[in-house]
Amino acid sequence: MSEFVRNQWYVAAYGREIGRQLFSRTVCGESILFWRTEAGEVAAMSDRCVHRRFPLSQEPSHLVGDTVVCGYHGFTYDRGGACVAVPGQARIPRTARLTSYPVTELDGFVWVFIGDPAHAATTRVPRAPWLDMPGWTAVSGMEPLAARYSLLVDNLLDLSHETYLHGGYIGTPEVAETPIVTRVDEDAGIVYVSRRMADAACPPFYAKSTGITGRITRWQDIEFTPPCLYLLHSRIAPVGVLPNADGTDPGAFHVEVVYALTPETERSTHDFWAVARDFALEDQGVSDFLAENNRTVVLQDVAALNVLEQVIATEPDGYQELSINIDTGGLAARRMIAKLR
Numbered sequence: 001m002s003e004f005v006r007n008q009w010y011v012a013a014y015g016r017e018i019g020r021q022l023f024s025r026t027v028c029g030e031s032i033l034f035w036r037t038e039a040g041e042v043a044a045m046s047d048r049c050v051h052r053r054f055p056l057s058q059e060p061s062h063l064v065g066d067t068v069v070c071g072y073h074g075f076t077y078d079r080g081g082a083c084v085a086v087p088g089q090a091r092i093p094r095t096a097r098l099t100s101y102p103v104t105e106l107d108g109f110v111w112v113f114i115g116d117p118a119h120a121a122t123t124r125v126p127r128a129p130w131l132d133m134p135g136w137t138a139v140s141g142m143e144p145l146a147a148r149y150s151l152l153v154d155n156l157l158d159l160s161h162e163t164y165l166h167g168g169y170i171g172t173p174e175v176a177e178t179p180i181v182t183r184v185d186e187d188a189g190i191v192y193v194s195r196r197m198a199d200a201a202c203p204p205f206y207a208k209s210t211g212i213t214g215r216i217t218r219w220q221d222i223e224f225t226p227p228c229l230y231l232l233h234s235r236i237a238p239v240g241v242l243p244n245a246d247g248t249d250p251g252a253f254h255v256e257v258v259y260a261l262t263p264e265t266e267r268s269t270h271d272f273w274a275v276a277r278d279f280a281l282e283d284q285g286v287s288d289f290l291a292e293n294n295r296t297v298v299l300q301d302v303a304a305l306n307v308l309e310q311v312i313a314t315e316p317d318g319y320q321e322l323s324i325n326i327d328t329g330g331l332a333a334r335r336m337i338a339k340l341r
């Protein structure tokens, strides 16, 4: 049985990736064609021609106005996926229609609905407003992961690995040493994991971007909305500096780390990552540093998870994992994902 959670919205791309070039991305095992209409809206439909399966993203397939012309024999489709022309005959077969997908663009992401489109309008699209909001500057990217989606969920829900896998970047001893608090909001469908370090070393990722030189108060508050959107609300301040009673927090630096976890196939995942900050907004040097550093960190995770995928693929049945306190967030996420299936 497929492991995919269907009847959900998934991030398929950044808005900047979709233009007047035919673009293909596989989401939950479905190969989907994306393009922008002349009016600028994103269209999404199956990337397989109904005639002989030629990928519509493949040259010489091309756009003519708001239609896609198959590069093999010329079947032509409108933005809703309906076939509007076939070669050599006037009659268009009734079944000549591509599966089309509900799409929405929010916060710089192109979201696609996988499953029964009748559920799209009533299914929540989680938000990451900092990626496209005044007062914030964001950098972002996507790394392909040759590992199953569930391994990325485990990875992101347990940040104690920062100390070991990402030492010298975002990890310091205090991350692994400080216990977490996990909370599940079943009604909202959100898993929260927080780790608040009162007095911690400042890792290079934050020291170089904020300019803080001493030790810090570091808060990591995770908010995961399965299946796709993960937020890490990160607060960095000089030791002892706390938010005001009214919630304002002028003495701290805030970073919103956003991941969209999109299954590509049963054994591969699109790892979208973004880092938004509320300081040094115009400083290109800080943007370049955070982009490069975060990408390096993501690639450290990718390398580790790709190894795990190989290990799982070759292990005998019946291997038993051992879980401890640091895993409560990941286990809560697994339970919530299992319920969505």
Ligand code: FES
Binding pocket: 049, 050, 051, 052, 053, 054, 070, 071, 072, 073, 074, 075
């Ligand atoms: S495969 Fe597309 S027209 Fe034949």
Ligand SMILES: [Fe+2]
Binding pocket: 155, 161, 162, 165, 166, 297, 301
């Ligand atoms: Fe990591």
